[in-house]
Amino acid sequence: KAGVTQTPRYLIKTRGQQVTLSCSPISGHRSVSWYQQTPGQGLQFLFEYFSETQRNKGNFPGRFSGRQFSNSRSEMNVSTLELGDSALYLCASSFFLNTEAFFGQGTRLTVV
Amino acid sequence: EDQVTQSPEALRLQEGESSSLNCSYTVSGLRGLFWYRQDPGKGPEFLFTLYSAGEEKEKERLKATLTKKESFLHITAPKPEDSATYLCAASGLSNAGNMLTFGGGTRLMVKP
Numbered sequence: 001k002a003g004v005t006q007t008p009r010y011l012i013k014t015r016g017q018q019v020t021l022s023c024s025p026i027s028g029h030r031s032v033s034w035y036q037q038t039p040g041q042g043l044q045f046l047f048e049y050f051s052e053t054q055r056n057k058g059n060f061p062g063r064f065s066g067r068q069f070s071n072s073r074s075e076m077n078v079s080t081l082e083l084g085d086s087a088l089y090l091c092a093s094s095f096f097l098n099t100e101a102f103f104g105q106g107t108r109l110t111v112v
Numbered sequence: 113e114d115q116v117t118q119s120p121e122a123l124r125l126q127e128g129e130s131s132s133l134n135c136s137y138t139v140s141g142l143r144g145l146f147w148y149r150q151d152p153g154k155g156p157e158f159l160f161t162l163y164s165a166g167e168e169k170e171k172e173r174l175k176a177t178l179t180k181k182e183s184f185l186h187i188t189a190p191k192p193e194d195s196a197t198y199l200c201a202a203s204g205l206s207n208a209g210n211m212l213t214f215g216g217g218t219r220l221m222v223k224p
Contacts, residue, residue, distance in 0.1 A: 004155075031209065035212075042215075042216045042217065043156075043199065043212075044214075045211050045213070048210055048211055050210075055207075055209035055210075056210075056211040058211075090156070092210075092212075094210045098144055098203060098210065099210070101146070101158070101212060103148075103155035103156045103158075106155050
C-alpha cells in the first residue's frame with residue numbers, strides 16, 4: 001500500500017514569489033492535514049481538510065492557503081514568500097476523524 | 113489552548129541502558145495521544161495511539177503508557193538504530209477534526 005506522497009521534495013524560491021506544494025494521501029484516506037516544521041518552533045499545524053472542506057486552521061497568516069480535491073489530493077499555497085517561511089512542510093493523511101495520521105516525507109522549502 | 117511538553121530535550125544512552133521519555137499534556141478532553149519517531153530529513157513515523165488513562169501499547173523495545181496528565185515512552189535495552197527524535201502529539205475536543213498539537217520532541221542518541 002503506497003504511503004503519503006509529497007511533491008516536490010525540495011524547492012528553492014526567492015523572497016516575494018509564491019509556491020504550491022502537493023500531497024497525495026494514502027488510498028482511501030479522506031483527511032489531509034498540513035504542518036510546518038522548523039528547528040525553533042517544532043511542528044505547527046497549518047490546516048486540515050476532510051472531504052474537500054477545511055475543518056481546522058492554525059495560527060498562520062492568510063498567505064498560507066490550501067485546498068482539497070474530490071480524489072482527496074491536497075495542495076497548499078504560500079504567496080509572497082518570506083525568509084521565515086523556510087521550513088519542512090509535512091502532509092499527513094488519516095482514514096477518518098480521530099484516527100492515526102500518517103506523514104509523508106515532506107517538502108523542504110528554502111526561501112532566499 | 114492545548115499544550116504538550118516533552119522532556120528531556122535530548123537523551124544519550126549506552127546500548128542496553130533502558131530509560132523513559134516523558135510527555136506532559138494539557139488538553140481539553142483528550143481524544144488521543146500519539147507517539148511518532150522521526151529520523152533526520154524524514155517525515156514522522158507513526159508508533160502508537162493511546163486513548164484512555166491506564167492504556168499501554170508495546171512494539172519491540174518500545175512501550176507507551178498513558179495517565180490523565182502524562183504519557184511515557186519506555187525504551188528497553190535500546191540499540192543504536194533506535195536513535196531518532198521521538199515526538200508526542202495530542203488531539204483534543206477543542207478541534208473538530210484531526211488537528212494534532214505536538215511537543216518539542218526528545219532527541220535520543222544510543223551509543224554502541
